[in-house]
Amino acid sequence: MSEELTFEELSGGGNVDVIRVHGRLDTRMSPLLMERCIPARDGGRNLILNLRAVSFLSSSGIGSLLVLTEEFRERGITLSLAETSPTVQEAIELMNLQTFLVLYGTEDEAVREQAA
C-alpha cells in the first residue's frame, strides 16, 4: 500500500458520495481527509469513506473521523465508514469507538442504507 494518502471520489447515487481512501492516515495526512470531506458536509450530502486501503491510522486520523462524524451529525447528515482495514478496525476497537462511529462491512451495504 502507498505511504502517501490518495483519494478516489465516486458518486453513490442520490444524496450519497463515496470516497475511497488509500495510504497512511497519519498526523501529517489527516488534514487532507478533512478537506476532502468538506464539500459533502457543506453540501448536505451523506458521505461514505471506504477505508479498505488505509495502511495506518494515527490518533490524529481517529480524531479527524470523530470530528467529521459529529459535524455531519449536527447537520442532519451521516458520515459512514465502510470496509475498514485491519489497522483501522483495531484502532476503533482499541478505544471502543464502535458506538460513536457509523460502520458498515461493505461499501455496497453502506450505499444502500444511506441512499434510502
Next chain:
Amino acid sequence: MRELNTTQPEMVEKERLAREAEIARDMQQSLLPHGSVAAGSFVLVGDHRAAAEVGGDYYDIFPLEDGRIGFAIADVSGRGLGGCLVMSMLSVLLRALRFAYHTPTLLLVALEENLRPTLPRGAFVMMLYGVLDPTTGRVTFACAGHTPVLVYRAASRSVEWRYGRAVPIGAVGGDALARMLCDETIDLEPGDLMVNFTDGYNETMREGMGDQLGLPRMGEIVTRHAPSGPRAVIDALAAAMRDGSQSDVPLDDETLLIVGYTGPAIVLRTGSVAGSDAVARAETAAPLVVLAAARRAGAPLTLAADLAQLVEIRGWIAACADLRDLDARSARLLESALYEVSANVVEHGYRDRAGATFDLWWAPGRTASEPPTDPAAAARERVRTGCFVVQDRGVPFQPPHQSFLDFADPRVRRRGRGIGLHMVRRILDSIHYHPGTAEGNLTLMVFDPDRAGQT
C-alpha cells in the same frame, strides 16, 4: 651545515615542548571524572574541552557521607605542565580532605593551607566547592574567586546569578580567604539547574566572532535549553563558543559542571503485570541505566524531527531481529504506540528546531531459558521482557492531568485532540517519562501484546 647546527637545538626544544604539552594533557584528562553521576532525582554532569595549550581547568564529583555528593570546579592560574602539577595536587588534596571538613568553607581554607607551601610564586586557584544533599535538594557551596554561579529556575524560566566575594586560593597571604569566605546555599526545585563554569566560557574572545560570549548571552542560552536537561545546555554553550570558528579546539580551557534536579519520573501508565521483569525495570531502574543497556545491546533508530520520517518505524520493527516475527496485529499496535510517542516529540518537543534528530531504542530483556518454538510466540515473549526507549532533546512534554478520555462525552469527540496519549496508554503496559535527564528526555515503554487494549 651552519644552518643545520642552529636549527637543531630549536627542533629539540620544540619537540620537548610538544611532549610536555602531551604529558600535561594526559595528566589533565586522567584527573577528570567520566560520565555523569546520578543521585536520587539529581544528576551531576561535567564537561571539559581542552585548549591547544593546556590550561589549568579541573572539576570533580564524588560521594560523601550520608548519600551527599561533593563537587568542585577550579581554574588554576598558569598553563602547561606547571598548571597541571598544581591541578594534580589540588585533586589529591581535595579527595583526601573531603571527609575531614564538614562545610565547603572549611574545606577550601584547609586546601589553601595545604597548597600554599607548594604553590609557585604568583600562582593561585579560583575554585568553587559544593555539597548536594539529594534528600532536600539543597546545595551548600563556597566560592574562592571563581566565576559566578548561574541558577536556572524552571518555575519562572529565568536565571539568577550568584557572585562570590572571596579571593582565590593562594592569591592573598595571611587569613584573608578564611575571613572572606562563607557558605552559601541554593535550594533546587524540579527542573532547576545550577550551572558552574570556568572563565574560558564567559571571558575568552570567540574566534571568528571577535567578542566574548558574556554572562547575559550565557543566561539566554541556558534559559532556552535548560528544559531539555544538562547535556543539552552543555552542547548549546559549546556550540555558541564555536559559532563562527573554523576550529573545534578552544582558545582557553572550557569547563562546565551542572547540577540538575531532573525530578521524579512522570508515570503515564503503571505496568499491570505483577512481577514482570521488564515493567519492574522500566519502573524502578534509573533511566540512564536502561539507556546504557539499550546502547550496549539494543537496536537503535535515529529519526529526523519530521512527521514524514515516522514511516520508518514500520520498517525498523520488521528489520529488528527480536521483533520481526511478531504477528501482524501486535506489530501494528506496536507501530501505533511508537508512532504516537514519536509524533509528540516531533510536534511539541522539536517544533522550532528543523534538522534535529531523536532516537528510538529497543532494549532486550532477559530471554527465557526455553523460548517457545513458534516464532511468533517467541517474539511475543521477547517483546514483553524488553523495553523501548525514546531519547529526545526537545522541549519536555507536559502531560495532561486526565487519565483516559471519555468518548461518551460529545465534546471530547467534537474536539478530536489529545487522543494520542490515550491511545498509547491503551496499547502499552507501562510508560515512564523522565524529562531533562543528563541524556535528554527519556521515555521508557513496555509492550505486552497479550495485554494491549485491556484496561
